[in-house]
Amino acid sequence: MVVVRAGPLSTVQDLGRHGVAHLGVPRAGALDEPALRAANRLVGNEPGAAAMETTLGGIAVRALRPLTVAVTGAPSPVRVNGRPAAWGAPVTVPAGAVLDVGAATAGVRAYLAVAGGVAVEPVLGSRSADLLSGLGPAPLAVGDELPVGPRPPFGPLPELVPLPAPPAVLALRLRLGPRADWFAPDVADRLARATYRVAPASNRIALRTEGPPLVRTRVGELPSEGMVLGAVQVPPDGLPVVFLADHPTTGGYPVVGVVPLADLAAAAQARPGTPLRFAVLPGRPARSVGQ
Known part of the structure; x- marks a missing residue:
């Protein structure tokens, strides 16, 4: 061809x-x-x-x-x-x-x-x-x-x-952790109540969001840690970033949770401006190495 x-x-x-x-x-x-x-x-x-x-x-x-x-x-x-x-x-x-x-x-x-x-x-x-x-x-x-x-x-x-069909509203399940403790104690409730939108800056590396920022309760930055597909990293502006297929393998911003792989196909088809809701899964947050 x-x-x-x-x-x-x-x-x-x-x-x-x-x-x-x-x-x-x-x-x-x-x-x-x-x-x-x-x-x-x-x-x-x-x-x-x-x-x-x-x-x-x-x-x-x-x-x-x-x-x-x-x-x-x-x-x-x-x-x-x-x-x-x-x-x-x-x-x-x-x-x-x-x-x-x-x-x-x-x-x-x-x-x-x-x-x-x-x-x-x-x-x-x-x-x-x-x-x-x-x-x-x-x-x-x-x-x-x-x-x-x-x-x-x-x-x-x-x-x-x-x-x-491509989603009219993108619903992403979220397993909290390993760095959910870097945010306010009610971070799960905040994520569950908030409505974000898919940002135009989204690409193959990550789906970026627009909406209410998450508030950190810790200062400073983490050493670089391993990142997985579906990790939801929160940079200093507080807006969650969902890592997609071309994501970096390490990162230093805290990961508030991880989206299951089965939900990422819908994320790939969500146009900029699509409403996005996180559904926080029950259970204790995952723990990072050394915690």
Whole structure:
């Protein structure tokens, strides 16, 4: 395939790099994993095959040989040589034809999978672009030629596993800890009552918020600690930041809690301005090493 329109931000993503955080390497990978898995299923790929992740504005590519593709994630118009084609279903693209995935009508990120997968060179076991460290392929640009792997031995599976619609209100469960004790004793109640909004500065590294700041009861800063996917870090402005796939592996701001991985796909599809509510899970806060 050759990219003829790259959109605001389009990258190659698979299920990410695992087992390398001790080297300071983020996980990366698709922000909406269920959508990536569904797109790969539709074209007959293995679940973790590399595909293209677009952001709001879609992408257009020219097929250099006949291809079978599928688009999932954010609902978007799909066209082949200007003619409407199916979203959420296998689509045949003849050699020389242009496949155009238009701007998302809801949500943020669409996934374009091709039978055989996007066969860019893997780095540390993954073909994912990592915007924080710069590992993997660079964000896609007009003229980029993307190799496609051999067709999978089994054919497309046209039954799309139902995916949730992009959230009108983003609800994120939150397990308190390990640094909830750096905040006022009623931090759980404050988080449960507050309504935040997804900030425009959100990206693949983190979902940033706008709303009532959390008040610290301790001064100073922590030494750098390990960070996990879904960690909710609170910088000096008091506004929670939810770490996503390209997050740093260490950080020094206190982590008030952690969002379960199952909730992060919805975060990947929440547009700026979407109301956000935290649902604090019952139980004692997690404790950090040395507490």
